[in-house]
Amino acid sequence: MRTDRATAAAAVLVTAAAALLLTGCGSGGGDPADKAAERPTAAVTVSAGAPATTPAGASAGPPGTAPATEAPGSAADAPKVPGPQLTPPGGGTFTKQQKTYLSGRVPRGTDPVAILEGGQEICDRLTRTSQVDKAAAASAIITGDISMSGASAAVSALCPDQQPVIDAARHGFGDGTFTVAATSAPGTSVTPGSYRAPHPSPSCNWRVTGANGATLTSGGAARLTVPAAARGITSSGCYAWLAAGGT
Known part of the structure; x- marks a missing residue:
């Protein structure tokens, strides 16, 4: 959520x-x-x-x-x-x-x-x-x-x-905390896949978590991959994420 x-x-x-x-x-x-x-x-x-x-x-x-x-x-x-x-x-x-x-x-x-x-x-x-x-x-x-x-x-x-x-x-999402699911729901869940932040701030950072909240991957780059094993993602200062290869 x-x-x-x-x-x-x-x-x-x-x-x-x-x-x-x-x-x-x-x-x-x-x-x-x-x-x-x-x-x-x-x-x-x-x-x-x-x-x-x-x-x-x-x-x-x-x-x-x-x-x-x-x-x-x-x-x-x-x-x-x-x-x-x-x-x-x-x-x-x-x-x-x-x-x-x-x-x-x-x-x-x-x-x-x-x-x-x-x-x-x-x-x-x-x-x-x-x-x-x-x-x-x-x-x-x-x-x-x-x-x-x-x-x-x-x-x-x-x-x-x-x-x-x-x-x-x-197919995108903004800053915040989301669950990872097979079907995306704006403001609630994100689907596995590759994303890019076209206009991030210098403070952009994100974290992808798996079962029990364990960190799977994290960083501050303007690209991230949400694996199928992910259960959640948190983003801050990245403004908006779009599916890689899209608009």
């Missing part, structure tokens, strides 16, 4: 260009529906095929915000607008891709354009970052800088060309 989530955001930075791209578009963490529900409704016209634009004065929220578990009664639990009723408040229509993304995601009383902007913002961050460093884009999802649920929904409907980034993130 993961017991420590040390993403080492301050100690670990990707290349200057990648870091700028990751933060320049605002936060991609959490669900856009929850963020939009906190904003006043803005009348924004979206014509057929045209991407939504951010209304003047709208706030994207603080960069680097990690997703949070929503309490009952939050926007995540609010009744959603039926698909056929999803239209821009200022007139016009949504494209098929936009409707697919918005379906089941817009709480009543919330501007659907604001929800759409959240998904497009995630796609923009992933696209711009992956153009410079695909590993950095996947790492942002692994560490929670961009939530896996938000990224998966946005990529599936709005930017399917970024699916390899999602796939890489699903």
